């Protein structure tokens with residue numbers, strides 16, 4: 001059952017989808033009747049099987065795609081978007097890659113430098129400014145990508161399975177880093193993932209999607225306080241919630 | 256139950272700490288993992304050195320060995336029928352030409368003239384090819400309208416066209432350059448277009464999200480991404496432009512004729528030694544130009560791209 005979030009859109013609502021549907025030109029119905037709200041202070045995670053329309057959701061939120069039906073509202077101009085792969089420009093070093101978005105906004109050189117250095121420090125890449133992407137590990141490339149989006153000082157941060165290609169240990173480490181940024185930088189997050197435990201660990205709210213056509217089948221509030229203790233992952237409540245979400249995922253998949 | 260599952264997973268690294276309760280052990284172990292990882296991730300991969308470039312017997316040895324082999328075979332073939340040595344003079348007689356004060360200066364001057372034609376043609380082919388490809392990259396309909404003509408450049412029987420070029424543009428420098436351009440153009444067009452279109456969709460979207468104009472996208476994304484393909488194209492075009500210049504020499508002998516004209520003169524007089532000397536020199540010049548663009552490509556994009 002799709003749960004309708006009936007709270008009225010207020011100024012604290014950064015992203016609001018009402019009954020959003022998207023049909024691609026070839027007739028694929030990627031999304032159908034999606035209701036979704038992301039407010040200030042929220043970190044919403046969407047889990048769902050491959051091909052169920054998760055990326056499409058973000059593409060609409062970012063404006064790369066326009067919904068065929070329904071209303072999608074974004075109440076901020078500062079939107080960060082982190083792609084599944086790091087999408088770094090291989091000929092630019094870390095600093096130049098991080099400066100890119102500010103450069104495209106026609107910031108002056110001094111402002112660009114300052115923004116980039118701040119973001120590089122935030123993601124813990126200080127000292128690697130001169131490295132080229134090919135000289136970095138996968139995790140560091142992802143951090144560079146994260147830093148690049150941070151230069152926009154986003155109010156709404158969209159993540160499309162950013163850590164999906166990383167090994168478990170690096171992923172957990174970056175999850176902690178991301179949560180720290182979430183608490184410090186005060187952006188609202190909409191995060192896509194395949195991993196249920198990642199979803200529960202990171203977010204204030206987990207939404208479960210099912211495919212063909214893509215829709216939200218269940219929503220779970222995550223009660224654990226922020227900033228989150230990494231060890232929470234090893235508690236019974238955490239495991240129980242992971243179990244519930246996994247269950248919903250499996251049911252949605254079977255449907 | 257789920258705690259047990261989690262504990263089991265961590266078992267192999269947690270063996271040393273068994274006098275703690277399950278939860279404590281997990282907590283401790285996890286903290287250790289993170290601490291271990293943190294410096295490892297931050298200290299990161301050391302700056303990887305690229306393969307040592309150039310120099311060394313490993314690089315020069317094999318081609319030199321092949322050269323020796325070829326010269327050896329050349330002598331052998333000459334031994335089969337010594338009466339035909341006017342068709343295939345022995346190598347030392349050919350190489351002696353390069354030092355012969357009566358012939359050598361002619362050959363060098365002719366090569367220089369051809370080189371000027373070839374490099375002028377190459378420069379034009381590079382500029383026209385890149386502009387052509389960029390234009391095609393701007394819109395699908397432009398590509399559809401212009402690409403067939405790029406292919407025609409490649410398939411047209413150029414030798415049939417060359418005499419006409421002479422009638423239209425005269426029989427000296429201009430006509431020879433035009434032939435060089437016609438023959439050298441296609442690889443520049445196709446390689447540049449391929450390079451421009453090799454950009455990932457998500458990288459384009461990254462720019463689109465910032466409302467980057469097509470010009471900015473070209474300048475900061477597509478053109479840099481295309482550079483390796485462009486340099487590869489230049490290398491191919493350079494060789495072809497040289498062929499074009501020599502072909503032009505054969506047909507257009509007005510003005511300052513190049514090495515092609517000399518070759519056809521030696522051919523008609525069955526002057527085998529200078530004929531071979533000229534052909535070999537022209538080929539070596541092609542190798543040098545090819546090598547130069549490889550070197551230039553490495554200089555420009557080698558830092559981030561393994562330019563072969």
Ligand SMILES: Nc1ncnc2c1ncn2[C@@H]1O[C@H](COP(=O)(O)OP(=O)(O)OP(=O)(O)O)[C@@H](O)[C@H]1O
Pocket residue numbers: 024025026028029030048049050051052053054055056057
């Ligand atoms: N441009 C497009 N044209 C047509 N169909 C598309 C297009 N993009 C995506 N689709 C289809 O829409 C559906 C949803 O795609 P989407 O990329 O949103 O899935 P996803 O949940 O992000 O998948 P994954 O987990 O594999 O990334 C898929 O069936 C996909 O094949």
Ligand SMILES: [Mg+2]
Pocket residue numbers: 054055056160
């Ligand atoms: Mg996706």
